[in-house]
Amino acid sequence: MSKSLVIVESPAKAKTISKILGNGFEVIPSMGHVVDLPRTRMGVDIEHNFAPSFIVAASKKKILSRIKSEAREADKIYLATDPDREGEAIAWNIREKLNRDDKKYLRVVFHELTPQAVKDAFSHPGELDTKKVQAQTGRRVLDRLVGYLLSPLLWRKIAGGLSAGRVQSVALRLIVEREREIQKFVPQEYWEIEAELKKVTRSPGHQVTGQFVAKLEKIDDKKIEIKNQDEAQQIVEDLKGKEFVVSDIKETEKRRNPLPPFITSTLQQDGFYKLRFRSARTMLIAQQLYEGIELGAEGAVGLITYMRTDSVNVAQSAIAEARRFIADKFGKSYLPDAPNFYKSRKQAQEAHEAIRPASVLRAPDLIKEYLTNEQLKLYILIYQRFIASQMRPAVYAVTSVEIKAGKYLFRASGSKLLFKGFTAIYDLSEEKEEKNILPPLLKDEILELIKLTPSQHFTKPPPRFSEATLVKTLEEEGIGRPSTYAPIIQTLTFRDYVRRLKGQLHPTELGFKVSDLLVEYFTEVINVKFTANMEEELDEIEEGNLEWVKVVNDFYGPFKIRLDYANETIQKEVVTTDEICAACAKPMVVKWSRKGKFLSCSDFPACRYAKSITTGIKCPQDGCSGELIERHSRRGLFYGCTGYPKCTYIAKTLPEKIADSEK
Ligand SMILES: [Zn+2]
């Protein structure tokens, strides 16, 4: 029997597919891209239609030669890389490098690594989609141009070694702008008044009364604004002795629809909210689940569909399986008459699917012994969200009550769950539940006032981005795509433009400087609308409506004008300090490196004296004359001693008490 060669990206995927296809197929992992743009030069020929020079990386030479020798023996070569632009480009480049008989090459596309899906794909192989490859090439070239041409500006103005990216810079701008809003924010004081009320049941034997809380909303039919304690106190005085009467009761039924099955952005958000996973962690674990997990005697099985997607489509067979499961497990009352249908944000016509379990019959409990703790947690999340998406809505009885006390109007509301619906499996805990339970009330009923509680509040600044809210914003604004959300955040933190503190993204001083420079000179390029447009044009290339060279060329013209202007005008800024150089007594100036700022002699390079900028707090170690200095590692921020390596003192926080007593 003649042998067929199958090329995939990763060893885990190779193993899973190999088991499904059985004898007669040799499955080789390419370990990602075999060719890429060079590391040491731009590799884009601007003069000649931006032709990229893709080269074989040294680390990939061995793999490529193995693929080549296997390809010689094979009668058919199946390109089975992932079902997106990047997968298409990997496959395309491998074929280009092998450069052999075209008829031997077949593209197979599947969204899950299950026997059914893989066998289906292999019995209907197709051609490589050159439009997808073009879109990917366009993105690579754009990103290369921006990165390679912008970074030197940062070196000249701020410090060597810095880099700027096309999409990351927009994300950084969003984070920096938010931080400025927070800095500018002036909190406004306001007060609220709550009334604790009690139902008075006069009929004997029914002494039980319900207690609840109502909030003051209006005075003389106008929305209240209480600015300070005096005003609040006055109202409380005025309310004393007033009769509290139920003036209106509204009973409504509220339905809460299930959420669509996960796509990349929503999976990353729920991963953050419910599991506290960073975006990159969520994607890594999802990839493991997709590429295949060893399930004992069953061998390696792909547990979920492809994790990079912006489509909420679900295969008919998967919907049918979910509906049978829901009817069995929860009963017919939980099953909608017709399957729930969801619309993708952008009407995607491709055959992409949402992220769902490969089979709902593989319940988390049945396979948990084969999964790591993190894999299990993420699988449960994906599993429950998918089942829930095909269930009936939850139904609540909502009661809203208005209570009048003279010219004052209070409101209270309460809700009661009537039917669990999809919440029987999917936890909505990120939303605050209303704790207030209202007793049965009648119109014109007089209530007993137990207590009036005025409380002080302040308006709050907009919240900092978390990984979850940043991904949500990037998606809503149309910046980035499923494959780019996690790398954007990773890059910003890796370059120390942004730091994570308690789950929030804080720009560093370096981040501010880089963003300000880019916005000053490239505000038309480093902005949300422009970048979203660019993404759409890349989509258009994939649709076959645009040529990638035209898209890059249209971008490059105006970009070059800005670039030339920046190159002419940008100068290194010099910030002098009061400090005197210990070597030559000239003033010291502030300089930047990739690791942050430091003091350098103004006579550099004649005098090479430099010193760190410390916190000014003495090292608490006995006999050490050093000072504490801010440092950061992959694990986060810490404080070390300027006497390092002689003194190895480190601390997570500054020892403030010592600092105070020294002053
Ligand atoms: Zn000096």
Ligand SMILES: [Zn+2]
């Ligand atoms: Zn020390």
